[in-house]
Amino acid sequence: MLNSALAVWLEQHAEALNAGEADVSLALLQQLGQADVFRQGVPEQFGGLGNTLKDAIETIAEVADYSVTAAFVSWSQRTYIEYLLTAKADTLDEFRFDELLAGKYAGATGLSNAMKFLSGLEPLQIHAEAVDGGWKLNGELPWVTNFHPDGFSVAIATDSAQGPLLFLVPSHRSGFDRRPNLDLIALKGSSTAAAILTDVIVSQTELLSDDATQYLPVIRPAFLGLQCALSIGLIKRSLQQVIAKKHSNVVNDQVAYIQQQLEKNLTALFAGLESGQFVIQARCLFEIRIALSELTQHAIQLELCSTGGKCYLTPYEDGFTRRLKESAFIPIVTPSVLQLKTELSRLSA
Numbered sequence: 001m002l003n004s005a006l007a008v009w010l011e012q013h014a015e016a017l018n019a020g021e022a023d024v025s026l027a028l029l030q031q032l033g034q035a036d037v038f039r040q041g042v043p044e045q046f047g048g049l050g051n052t053l054k055d056a057i058e059t060i061a062e063v064a065d066y067s068v069t070a071a072f073v074s075w076s077q078r079t080y081i082e083y084l085l086t087a088k089a090d091t092l093d094e095f096r097f098d099e100l101l102a103g104k105y106a107g108a109t110g111l112s113n114a115m116k117f118l119s120g121l122e123p124l125q126i127h128a129e130a131v132d133g134g135w136k137l138n139g140e141l142p143w144v145t146n147f148h149p150d151g152f153s154v155a156i157a158t159d160s161a162q163g164p165l166l167f168l169v170p171s172h173r174s175g176f177d178r179r180p181n182l183d184l185i186a187l188k189g190s191s192t193a194a195a196i197l198t199d200v201i202v203s204q205t206e207l208l209s210d211d212a213t214q215y216l217p218v219i220r221p222a223f224l225g226l227q228c229a230l231s232i233g234l235i236k237r238s239l240q241q242v243i244a245k246k247h248s249n250v251v252n253d254q255v256a257y258i259q260q261q262l263e264k265n266l267t268a269l270f271a272g273l274e275s276g277q278f279v280i281q282a283r284c285l286f287e288i289r290i291a292l293s294e295l296t297q298h299a300i301q302l303e304l305c306s307t308g309g310k311c312y313l314t315p316y317e318d319g320f321t322r323r324l325k326e327s328a329f330i331p332i333v334t335p336s337v338l339q340l341k342t343e344l345s346r347l348s349a
C-alpha cells in the first residue's frame, strides 16, 4: 500500500508536477524517498524493505495512479538502484546508496540508447577512451529523466576500443554539461534534459559493466518490468474513473474485458520476473509490455467515451487531460511499442 501522506501529496500536486512547477518538482524525489518507494524490492541488508521486485512494481503503479511524472521519476531512481544491486553490491557506499534510497540523491538511467543499440536500431552516442586509471568520455545524452538540479549520477553506455561499456557518471564531474529541462508536452516536473560530455573522466569503480551486450539482457526484465508500472497505474486509474459512474452494459463489458486482460498480463509478468525466464525468453516480456500499452490506450479512451463531453469541459475533466498526455508517453518510452513489435516480427521470421 502506498504511504497515505504520499498519496495525499501526489493527489494535491499531480497537475503541478505535470506542468513542471519548480518547487513541487524539486521536492518530488524526497517525497517519494520519505515514503520508502525506493526501498521496495531492496534486500534488508542493503537498507531495503526485504520484499520483491513485484512490490516495487506495484508501488510505482500506485504512484502512477496519481501522477505519471512521479512514477517515471520513481522508475528512474529504482532502476538505477537495481543497477547498483546487480553489479556494485560490494561498493554501494561509494555510490551514495543510502541517499539514493532516501531520495536525497538522484539516480538516472540514460540507457535508451543502449537498449536501441542492443536491438541494432542506433549506434552508441558516447565514446570511451582508456586513460590512466579509468576512461575519458565524450558524447551526448539526448534525453534523460531525473536529472535533479541539485546533482545526480547517470548510467550510460559507451562504445570503446574494447567494445560497448556501461558507466555510472556523477553529474558534478568536470566536463559534464547538463542542459536546461526539455520543453515537454507533459511530465514537465520529471527533470528531463540532455547532457553533453566533454572529456569527462571516470574511474574503474564507476564501470558498471565491461560487457554491455551481456549485462543489458540480464537487467532488461527489471528495467521493463518497473516501466510496466506506469501502464498498470494509468489503466487502474482510468477504470476507477469509469466505475465511479453508472453505465450501460456496453461500458461495463469493456471494463470487465480490460480488468481481465490486465489481470492476465500481471500474472504472466510477475511469474516471469520471479522465475527469471525473461532473461533468456524476452519475447513474452515484450508481448506483455505491448499489451499493457494497448490496454492503457483502451482504458483512457473508455474514460473519454463513457464520460463524454464532460472530459472536454475544463471544470469537469477531473484529470483526464493530464492522463491523456501521460498515456501518450507509454508507447514511445524506450523500448517503444514499434521497436518491440519490430523485434517480435524479426524473432518470428
Ligand SMILES: Cc1cc2nc3c(=O)[nH]c(=O)nc-3n(C[C@H](O)[C@H](O)[C@H](O)COP(=O)(O)OP(=O)(O)OC[C@H]3O[C@@H](n4cnc5c(N)ncnc54)[C@H](O)[C@@H]3O)c2cc1C
Residues within 6 Å of the ligand: 076, 109, 110, 111, 112, 113, 120, 121, 143, 144, 145, 146, 184, 187, 192, 329, 332, 333, 334, 335, 336, 337, 338, 339, 342
Ligand atoms: C518524457 C521523456 C523522458 C525520457 N526519459 C529518458 C530517460 O530517462 N532515459 C533515456 O535513456 N531515454 C529517455 N527518453 C528517451 C526515449 O526513451 C526515446 O529514446 C526517445 O523518445 C527517442 O527515441 P525514439 O525511439 O522515439 O526516436 P526515433 O529513433 O526517432 O524512433 C522513432 C520511432 O521509430 C522506432 N524505430 C526507430 N528505428 C527503428 C527501426 N530500425 N525499426 C523499428 N522501429 C524503429 C522507435 O522505437 C520509435 O518508436 C525519454 C523520452 C521522453 C519523451
